[in-house]
Amino acid sequence: MIRILTLAWIVWLEMIRRKDIYVLLILLAAFLVALMALNLFGLDRAVSYLKEIGLLLAWLCAWILAVSISTRQLPQEERQGTIFTLLAKPVGRAEILLGKWLGAWIVTSAAALVFYVLLALILALRGGGFGGMVLAQAWLLHLGLLAVITALGIAFSTRLNADASAVLTYVVTLAAWLFLPRVPDLVLTARGAAQTGLMVIYYALPHLELFDLRRRLVYGWPPAPDAAVLWALCYGLLMTAVFLMLGWLAYRNKRFTRGAML
């Protein structure tokens, strides 16, 4: 376990010493401050509007961070050659995978927390706010979502370079987000192989919509039932484990060679 935590610590140190995260934070803050200055629909409506746009931005920033951080971890180790000093130590490949995923997840989760706090502060300045319980549930589910996305990014990056992995992760998560909730309607009208194919896609891709409580936050609805939140978290854990397992299968016998093979 100490080796996994050490690798996660390296990811954390790298992120806080790089500028990506701070750029996103500053961009988000600047957008929110600009939005706060607007009063399009009267005072009351503007707070809902601010919540909706603010949450969307926080989600977008966390999504971009999760994909960019997770997909570059393993390819970067290979490109820089640090994988060789790592593999020469008693560190298993499964531990490398888990350490990298854990680091990426912790960094993006911490960033998501900062995004939420920033948004709550700006809303408070405007006289609005979130329900405490719903906010806690939303953040918890957002962590589940980020766990799935980072695991998917890590899995792709075991065999692809950082750019290809990032593009694939963006495409798959976007498809899961936009297309998957509509699949049941399509299944009803499809026939034969198309129907089977749609069913396979429906169960294979992660259902990211399960982790979304933004409407409850925006419209001030009551908290979701605890059991539903728990089930969604269990589902996130399962999908994370599945993606990490697939990544490990692809990574465990991968050949790493310094320079020429000979």
Place this chain on the structure above:
Amino acid sequence: MSNAIDIQDLVVEFPGARGGTVRALQGLSLSVARGQVYGFLGPNGAGKTTTMNVLLGFIQASAGVARLFDEDVRQTIARRRIGYLPEHPDTYKFLTGRELLLMAGRLFGLPRAARNARAAELLALVGLETAGDRRLATYSRGMLQRIGLAQALVNDPDLVILDEPASGFDPLGRIRIREIIAALRARGKTVFFSSHELSEVERICDRVGILAAGRLVAEGRVAELVKAGGPAVAGGPAVAGGPAVAGENLEQYFIRMVT
């Protein structure tokens, strides 16, 4: 007592450019006893790096067995007692030298107090005490080579594998490397290293193995090899390069073996 390194009939194949198979190692067998300084020599493309890649678990052999202290190299535990310095030690540039050593210590499971003490000791050993808290991004190539050596020694390894250890050093650094290798030998540690610096090898190695085209073509004590042309590896392939020449040095012997 088991050897530090045992390699038997090692074959490594990989896909060739035209769909065929290329054999990087062709049934390599080699043993390195504990406490020896062993020079692993060969021209470029002979298979030295491939052998090291197998020993360190970077790639898996197509056939044959490789063991470190009786542990199969495919097992993670086999790397518990080794230290490795690559030819170009690539490091996490955002870390400081001390953080890199602490990280390496954690990966070997050293307790906190031992990690801190070891990091300070190694920084002093490689002459980086004053630069230990600087980011690695600000280090020169020689300094990176030295911190690379320090991280290879963090677990006080019984076997140190060095890939072209002198390549990044200035003359003073090379002397320091030689002193460190001598100190390791004095403490009963095994050092296995590849090098193209044959005068360096002649000076510090107990034994050498010469690899050509994926096969071991000569193996033995340096003095024995160069004396009267020396023995080629027992049961190995016929050695091209002409008859034995008495009184030649290691460089001349090496050229005769691999050409």
